[in-house]
Amino acid sequence: MLFGGSVKKHGLAVVGICVMLAAGTACSDTGAADSSPSGTPQTSSTPGASTTPGDSSTPKEEQAAATVSIVPAKGASSVRPDKPVTVATTGGTLQNVTLRDSKGDKVEGTFNDEKSQWTSAAQLKPGAKYTLTGTAKGGDGKDVPINSTFRTLTAGSGLKASVAPLNGETVGVAMPIQIFWNYAVKDRAAVEKRLKVTTSVPVEGTWHWLNSKQVNYRPKNYWPAGTKVTVNIDTQGVNAGGNVWGAASREIGFTIGKSVVTKVDVKKHQMYVAINGKHVRTIPITAGKDGFTTRSGVKVIMEKYRTKRMDARTVGIQPGDPEYYDIHDVQYAQRVTSSGEFMHGAPWSSGSQGSENVSHGCVGMSLKDGAWYFSQTLRGDPVIVTGTSRKMETGNGWTDWNQSWGQYKQGSALA
Numbered sequence: 001m002l003f004g005g006s007v008k009k010h011g012l013a014v015v016g017i018c019v020m021l022a023a024g025t026a027c028s029d030t031g032a033a034d035s036s037p038s039g040t041p042q043t044s045s046t047p048g049a050s051t052t053p054g055d056s057s058t059p060k061e062e063q064a065a066a067t068v069s070i071v072p073a074k075g076a077s078s079v080r081p082d083k084p085v086t087v088a089t090t091g092g093t094l095q096n097v098t099l100r101d102s103k104g105d106k107v108e109g110t111f112n113d114e115k116s117q118w119t120s121a122a123q124l125k126p127g128a129k130y131t132l133t134g135t136a137k138g139g140d141g142k143d144v145p146i147n148s149t150f151r152t153l154t155a156g157s158g159l160k161a162s163v164a165p166l167n168g169e170t171v172g173v174a175m176p177i178q179i180f181w182n183y184a185v186k187d188r189a190a191v192e193k194r195l196k197v198t199t200s201v202p203v204e205g206t207w208h209w210l211n212s213k214q215v216n217y218r219p220k221n222y223w224p225a226g227t228k229v230t231v232n233i234d235t236q237g238v239n240a241g242g243n244v245w246g247a248a249s250r251e252i253g254f255t256i257g258k259s260v261v262t263k264v265d266v267k268k269h270q271m272y273v274a275i276n277g278k279h280v281r282t283i284p285i286t287a288g289k290d291g292f293t294t295r296s297g298v299k300v301i302m303e304k305y306r307t308k309r310m311d312a313r314t315v316g317i318q319p320g321d322p323e324y325y326d327i328h329d330v331q332y333a334q335r336v337t338s339s340g341e342f343m344h345g346a347p348w349s350s351g352s353q354g355s356e357n358v359s360h361g362c363v364g365m366s367l368k369d370g371a372w373y374f375s376q377t378l379r380g381d382p383v384i385v386t387g388t389s390r391k392m393e394t395g396n397g398w399t400d401w402n403q404s405w406g407q408y409k410q411g412s413a414l415a
Contacts, residue, residue: 063141064091064092064139064140065092065139065142065144066093066142067144068088068089068144068146069087069088069089070088070146071086074149074150075149076150078151078152078153079150079152080153081153081236081237081239081245081246082124082245084109085099085109085119085120085124085130086117087117087118087134088117089116089144091138092137092139092144093114093115093116094115094134094136095134095136095143096134096135097109097111097134098132099130099132100131101130101131102128105125107120107121107124107130108120108121109121118134122237123236124152124236124237125247126154126155126158126237126247127152127153128151128152129150129151130151130152131147131149132146132147132149132150133145155245156242156244157242157243157245158245158246158248159181159182159183159235159238159240159244159245160182160248161179161233161235162179162180162182163177163178163180163231164177164178165177165254165379165380166254167252167253167254168253168254169254169255170256170378171255171257171378172256172257172260172300172378172382173222173256173257173380173381173382174222174223174380174401175223176218176300176380176400177218177229178214178215178216178398179195181212181240183213183240184212184244185213186212186240186241186242186244187239187240188209188212188215190241191215191238191240191246191413192209192414194233194249195207195217195231195232196232196234197217197229198232199228199229200226200227200229201224203223203227204220205217205219205220206408206409206412206415208400208409208412209411209412209413210395216400218400218401218408220405222259222261223256224256225259225276226256227255228256229256230251230252230253231253232249234249235249236248236249258275258276259275259276260381261382262373262381262382262383263383263384263385264285264287264294264363264383264384264385264386264387265386266287266288266294266296269286269287269355270282270354271284271363281369283365284353284354284365285354285364286346286359287357287359287363287364288359288360288361289360292323293388294341294362294385294390295337295388295392295393295396296385296386296388296389296390297384297385297392297399297402298382298385298401298402299336299341299383299385299397299399300381300398300401301379301382301383302337302338302398303379304333304335304374305330306374307330307333308330308331308344309326309329310326310330311325312324312326312360314340315339317360323360325360330344330345330346331371332344332345332367332370332373332374333345334373334374336383337397338395339396340362341362341363342363343363343365343373344370345364345365345369346359346362346365346370347366347367349364350366353366363385
């Protein structure tokens with residue numbers, strides 16, 4: 001009995017040690033019992049693995065709610081129109097974001113790949129109120145509304161553009177794109193970065209600033225016949241300098257017609273017309289006499305008039321002067337310089353056409369040839385004049401083609 005009692009006490013002592021060890025760590029896999037934190041025995045050969053499906057020794061983490069940050073801040077004023085609006089979220093994703101001005105016009109924007117940030121285009125209207133709306137969904141499944149308003153700064157002046165050619169017009173192969181600004185542009189590079197020309201066939205071209213209020217574009221060579229051209233003037237919100245901000249953007253599209261290239265040889269009194277690269281007609285002409293010499297250079301047809309009044313007072317010749325003239329019905333008149341040179345029908349000089357120069361600077365031809373030529377040309381067709389020492393002055397008409405390609409490219413603010 002004493003022996004049996006002694007063994008029992010010893011056994012209890014061993015059990016007590018094992019329990020004490022269990023409080024600090026599991027027993028080894030040498031055959032002693034292993035206890036989990038919940039007290040459930042573990043028999044897996046993988047240390048710490050549970051034999052009960054779904055049981056975990058770590059509490060389930062709580063999913064995060066979405067937080068949203070917006071730039072500019074709600075209620076901000078004098079926000080720069082050339083800075084993008086951003087919306088960012090942590091702990092969730094952006095479901096939708098919309099930015100509109102008080103007129104309801106929408107500002108485009110893009111999400112990043114994770115949809116954790118939305119960024120608007122940097123082209124807001126100056127002096128406008130904007131409203132930002134949307135939703136962010138958190139990891140907890142709850143929606144967080146996005147609602148903010150702000151105002152952009154008020155511009156001292158709003159920059160707008162007038163454009164030639166006109167939207168939808170079909171023009172000649174030498175037609176320059178011309179943009180006329182209503183205010184002087186001080187930061188030409190900033191504005192030029194917002195101008196884009198796209199074409200239906202590859203065309204190399206460049207912008208060229210004539211002055212602070214006009215920028216032109218021409219291709220390296222004449223436009224290919226049939227080309228579709230789109231001009232995107234994406235200047236809304238641009239900082240043009242001097243507190244002048246882009247007030248609007250616009251887009252125009254036009255088409256290049258067939259190729260009609262005219263060459264006038266003043267010395268030979270002849271005009272040669274090629275259509276789509278093929279010579280089709282030689283026309284006897286008369287050009288400017290001494291004192292009224294026709295300018296040599298590459299001219300471009302600027303305007304077309306079925307009938308045009310030509311009064312010498314417009315070029316500084318007054319009534320009473322022997323050289324004065326006032327013809328009310330000059331037919332098939334096509335302007336090629338700002339100073340008043342035209343291509344036109346001139347029945348009064350028919351005896352000199354093909355043999356001598358008797359005009360006041362215009363290129364005259366018979367009414368029959370004038371009518372045919374008028375029917376073939378478009379605004380923007382080139383007229384290349386040779387044979388005189390008097391040269392075209394820059395800006396006297398559309399003189400873009402009188403510079404080499406290298407010279408013309410230097411007129412870009414981004415050259």
